Amino acid sequence: MTDNNKNTITLYPSNWLYNAGVVGFLRVLEELKVEYQIEECAKIELDKLNEDKIFEVWHGITKDKLQISYKGKSRGTQRYYYANQTEKSLKNKIKTLLQINGETKKGRINLCCAFCGYTYPTTKSKLKVLNQTYGNVLLGSEKSFPNTYWMLKSREFICSKCEFIIMCHHIPFIGIGLDKAKNKEQTEIFLNTPFFILTKDLNQFAENFLKREKENEIRKLFASTLIQWAIKRRALLGAWTIMNIEVIVKRRILVDKTKRKWETIIDYFDLPYHITRILLDYEIANLINMIGEEKIFDLIVSGKFSELEKANYFVLRSILKLKNKEKISENDPVTKYVDNYRDLNHLAKVSSLLPELYAKIIKTL
Numbered sequence: 629m630t631d632n633n634k635n636t637i638t639l640y641p642s643n644w645l646y647n648a649g650v651v652g653f654l655r656v657l658e659e660l661k662v663e664y665q666i667e668e669c670a671k672i673e674l675d676k677l678n679e680d681k682i683f684e685v686w687h688g689i690t691k692d693k694l695q696i697s698y699k700g701k702s703r704g705t706q707r708y709y710y711a712n713q714t715e716k717s718l719k720n721k722i723k724t725l726l727q728i729n730g731e732t733k734k735g736r737i738n739l740c741c742a743f744c745g746y747t748y749p750t751t752k753s754k755l756k757v758l759n760q761t762y763g764n765v766l767l768g769s770e771k772s773f774p775n776t777y778w779m780l781k782s783r784e785f786i787c788s789k790c791e792f793i794i795m796c797h798h799i800p801f802i803g804i805g806l807d808k809a810k811n812k813e814q815t816e817i818f819l820n821t822p823f824f825i826l827t828k829d830l831n832q833f834a835e836n837f838l839k840r841e842k843e844n845e846i847r848k849l850f851a852s853t854l855i856q857w858a859i860k861r862r863a864l865l866g867a868w869t870i871m872n873i874e875v876i877v878k879r880r881i882l883v884d885k886t887k888r889k890w891e892t893i894i895d896y897f898d899l900p901y902h903i904t905r906i907l908l909d910y911e912i913a914n915l916i917n918m919i920g921e922e923k924i925f926d927l928i929v930s931g932k933f934s935e936l937e938k939a940n941y942f943v944l945r946s947i948l949k950l951k952n953k954e955k956i957s958e959n960d961p962v963t964k965y966v967d968n969y970r971d972l973n974h975l976a977k978v979s980s981l982l983p984e985l986y987a988k989i990i991k992t993l
């Protein structure tokens with residue numbers, strides 16, 4: 629993991645929890661104005677970093693996001709998101725991450741870290757396994773964690789280099805509403821992909837989109853994010869990458885009202901491969917964006933492509949009606965497809981774009 633000559637660390641994509649941790653850690657570095665390289669992997673120079681600075685920024689973001697503070701804490705954090713941590717224990721974890729050779733412990737058993745894949749010697753007494761120290765997302769981990777793409781089991785070994793990284797996983801999660809009266813039931817999402825740069829991009833787009841649109845339906849938010857990405861980046865992604873783009877949905881729910889018991893549940897969401905591929909096509913994405921009609925967008929996201937032809941027929945019919953100064957009633961079939969159906973210029977634009985959109989989709993399938 630560490631390059632020998634310089635104190636540079638290279639992080640490789642792994643399971644979603646780790647990927648979220650890396651994206652979170654990168655965000656901490658951004659606030660510190662630390663430069664790093666990011667493509668499929670992330671390469672970070674650690675020379676100018678120290679644990680106090682990193683802790684300060686991490687603490688600021690964490691306090692903001694989770695309404696908990698580890699600053700000055702030496703105990704009393706059993707029920708915190710990262711259980712039983714103190715300012716000192718967190719700083720120690722950061723320090724280990726920054727050291728050239730993080731894993732200095734000697735031991736008789738060699739274990740492979742569930743996240744970075746490196747093998748380290750350890751002893752039974754010092755063995756660190758995944759538990760709620762690394763986030764109460766892992767509470768009842770038997771239930772919530774084994775269904776990850778990489779099939780983790782709850783007794784996985786975690787190396788000391790990865791410990792702090794995992795404790796950054798809460799940072800990139802984006803809240804999508806249901807935050808009834810602060811700090812209550814909440815849904816958050818994280819978009820996971822096999823490349824760090826794509827993961828970072830998609831989550832940024834999703835966050836920006838949410839700021840504008842307040843859309844909290846995961847399917848639509850996900851689809852819009854993919855479209856925005858395709859338009860801005862104009863890059864082609866391989867089939868394997870497209871198949872592995874997923875949304876991690878983290879829900880915090882009240883399971884027992886009287887005992888005020890909360891539980892974090894993890895769900896996964898993805899769109900069918902052919903839909904994702906369509907949304908990531910630059911030209912298609914651009915056409916959808918230009919049409920700017922939510923119902924047309926819905927048809928595509930739900931794979932009802934043949935209805936686009938129908939939609940176009942009704943749009944054309946409405947254009948004629950408007951030209952003949954006829955009124956379009958609220959029950960007119962065009963209302964099933966277009967919201968802005970009384971605007972002749974808009975309808976003309978839609979009718980010029982819809983056939984092209986349909987043809988491009990059919991070609992892609």
Ligand SMILES: [Zn+2]
Binds near residue numbers: 743789790
């Ligand atoms: Zn590791």
